[in-house]
Amino acid sequence: MTAIASWPGRAEDWLDDRGKGAWIAAMVLGFIFFWPVGLALLAYMIWGKRMFGKSCNRSHRSHRHAWAAHQPSGNAAFDAYKSDMLKRLEDEQSAFTDFLKRLREAKDKAEFDQFMDDRARRRADEARSVEPSM
Template sequence: MTTLTPTSPTAHQLGWFARAELWLDSKGKGAWIAAMVLGFILFWPVGLALLAYMLWSKRMFSKSCRQMKTQLGPMRSVTQPSGNSAFDAYKADTLRRLEEEQGKFEAFLERLRDAKDKAEFDQFMDERAKKSEERATEA
């Protein structure tokens, strides 16, 4: 079983917060506490936010941050195989179906926009024709 580390290629695809969290987790609970204390020293709301996050995510009470990450399992990309061929086939079929539905929905939205544009243009042309008829009858 592989886990993400702060230097793994997929870790760089994560946001800065997720990378910082992975880095602190790799250093252990002491790094979290040091970051919290540093946050209180630099700007107290940052320290308070880190404390709240550590309490909410139960990082303060777990045996080890690294252990918590391995319990959650590796973060997998949608394209990575799971190792189960039946599930991978099901996943591929479902993703293909979703892509087809997305394409159909986008085509529907395009037809809807075209119909709205045509209706607005027809209304403009009708109003223009009425104005020209009124001008012709007044003259």
């Protein structure tokens, strides 16, 4: 009996892990296959605060963890290590972001140079084809 009673909770957790899109997809499929199921899911999402609440929002969970990372633990040595490690990770993230920016700029420049070369080649071909042959 407990396995049967716990499947709605497991299904709810499974849908919560996948976000609002999974809830909406389940509702649409419910309407397609058996409309009362879709209607029940819609009612549950609205009145159970699933549609507009933060229980399906993954970013809410990540903000909670980010906030906890900056809270002191009470151990001075650990807090110093943690702040040093967070600073190092922020520096690495900044360096990686700069690297990606330079990579995108190099790719854009290469594509633009190729475009300009192709354009010059086309104009030269057009000029040769227009010249009168003697």
